[in-house]
Amino acid sequence: MVEPTRDPPGSGSPAREQPPAALSDRLGYLLGRAHMEHRSVAERALASLHLGVKEYGALSVLVEEGPLSQQRLGARQGVDRTTMVAVVDQLERNRLVARRRNPDDRRAYSLHATPAGRRALEQANQAVEGAEDEFLAGLSAADRRRLKNLLRTLIAP
Amino acid sequence: MVEPTRDPPGSGSPAREQPPAALSDRLGYLLGRAHMEHRSVAERALASLHLGVKEYGALSVLVEEGPLSQQRLGARQGVDRTTMVAVVDQLERNRLVARRRNPDDRRAYSLHATPAGRRALEQANQAVEGAEDEFLAGLSAADRRRLKNLLRTLIAP
DNA sequence: TATTGTTATACTCTATAACTATA
DNA sequence: TATAGTTATAGAGTATAACAATA
Numbered sequence: 001m002v003e004p005t006r007d008p009p010g011s012g013s014p015a016r017e018q019p020p021a022a023l024s025d026r027l028g029y030l031l032g033r034a035h036m037e038h039r040s041v042a043e044r045a046l047a048s049l050h051l052g053v054k055e056y057g058a059l060s061v062l063v064e065e066g067p068l069s070q071q072r073l074g075a076r077q078g079v080d081r082t083t084m085v086a087v088v089d090q091l092e093r094n095r096l097v098a099r100r101r102n103p104d105d106r107r108a109y110s111l112h113a114t115p116a117g118r119r120a121l122e123q124a125n126q127a128v129e130g131a132e133d134e135f136l137a138g139l140s141a142a143d144r145r146r147l148k149n150l151l152r153t154l155i156a157p
Numbered sequence: 158m159v160e161p162t163r164d165p166p167g168s169g170s171p172a173r174e175q176p177p178a179a180l181s182d183r184l185g186y187l188l189g190r191a192h193m194e195h196r197s198v199a200e201r202a203l204a205s206l207h208l209g210v211k212e213y214g215a216l217s218v219l220v221e222e223g224p225l226s227q228q229r230l231g232a233r234q235g236v237d238r239t240t241m242v243a244v245v246d247q248l249e250r251n252r253l254v255a256r257r258r259n260p261d262d263r264r265a266y267s268l269h270a271t272p273a274g275r276r277a278l279e280q281a282n283q284a285v286e287g288a289e290d291e292f293l294a295g296l297s298a299a300d301r302r303r304l305k306n307l308l309r310t311l312i313a314p
Numbered sequence: 315t316a317t318t319g320t321t322a323t324a325c326t327c328t329a330t331a332a333c334t335a336t337a
Numbered sequence: 338t339a340t341a342g343t344t345a346t347a348g349a350g351t352a353t354a355a356c357a358a359t360a
Contacts, residue, residue, distance in 0.1 A: 019312065020233050022221035023214060027289050028199050030308035031192040035185070037312060042185050057180060064179035071318065076177050083351060085320065107318040107359045132184045138310050147307045151187035153295050155176065155194060228341060240328060242343065264336045264341040 038135045045131035049124050050094060054079075054087050056128065059096060059121050062113050067100075069108040096120050195292045202288035206281050207251060211236075211244050213285065216253060216278050219270050224257075226265040253277050 023029040039053065046056055061076050062068060068076070074084040088111065091097035096117030102110040113121070136144050180186040196210065203213055218233050219225060225233070231241040245268065248254035253274035259267040270278070293301050 017233060017235075018314070020218045020222065022217040023234075024309065025305065026217075026285065027292070027305065027308075028192070028195055028210065028285070029214070030305060030312065031188060031195055033312040034308050035188040035192045038185055038188055053185065057186070060179040060183075061177045065177065069318075076174060077180075078174075080352060081319070082321085082353085105318080105360070109319075128183065128185070135184070135311065138313075139307065143307060146303065148182065148184065148187060150296065150300060150304045150307075151184075151191050152181065154292065155187065155190040156295075157175070226341070237329060238342070239330080239344085259341095262337075262341080264334095266342075 038131070041135050042128055042131045045127040046124060049120060049127060051120070051124055052090075055090055055096075056121075056124050058084070058087050059091060059113060059117060059124070062097060062111055063118055063121050067110045067112050069102065070099075070111060071108070073111060091117070094120075195288070198288045198292050199285055202284040203281060206277060206284060208277070208281055209247075212247050212253075213278075213281050215241070215244050216248060216270065216274060216281070219254060219268055220275055220278050224267040224269050226259065227256075227268060228265070230268060248274070251277075 019029070019033070042053060046053065051059070057077055058073055062073060065076065066073075070084050070088055071081040073088070074081050079087075088097060088099065092099055095114055098112045098114055100110045100112060102108045136147075139147065176186070176190070199210060203209065208216070214234055215230060219230060222233065223230075227241050227245055228238040230245075231238050236244075245254060245256065249256055252271055255269045255271055257267045257269060259265045293304075296304065
């Protein structure tokens, strides 16, 4: 295992070595490496839109399922409400999400994606799909579908 | 995205929700969820052997490729040498790895797996294979091979 | 009394910088 | 001068505890 660390802060990717043979049949190693390498491609693709993966995920859920309270938005992704504060702060600063008050419960927000937020999500989806294409370049279209279906089966409750 | 957070420190798994539809076709989300859920199963399986995933990975590489210096052992996994100190400390405390001096370069260690370390690795491999079986329970043997092969293709240099 | 959002704080993980002993 | 291992420290990320406003 030892899922390798993310790319170094300063530079680009380090000169990666050959995967250790002792680990190359371990599912944890394969999932960790794939996840890390994909994330690095996806982060680059989203950077031009000033979105991190956390913000992208939250915006996606909000556009599809909103309006939502801040706590519900976090719960949909398994993220603590205290962590959501900074994520929504960031989205609000960029005018992609608006914090309205929920008149039925004035403790909670009613978070709405703005029109600019919906447009940004469309662009971000294209960017992320481009990143997936790049990452999956070595697989046929059928294999890409197979991979996603296998993963979906694994994480289905 | 927003690869969900690892299980909470205190409790077991939180009551997970249905995956957000907006993300269920995103490769990053699928890889992140799969990786996290598998890791949680693998950590449980290794806990009875007093091994973490980092220690397991290091021991695996050392048994297969050793003897190695501490820095080389880290480099094989993309891990910084400063991070390896505590990992090898832990393995040495449990008498699974011995730090000998390399007579050709007395700055460096020559790390060796002890006989107990090799025995522990065999047990750990069985435990991790059991964890994989548990995690992959929903897939046929052919699909399990397919999944690993697809992931290997993706991360191959 | 319980809950939403917030802040302050702590904890985990990992890297960078600086030190030592060797080369 | 450079490198292996070590330590101290800093940074990112996320959680817990405590607080104000509201229920």
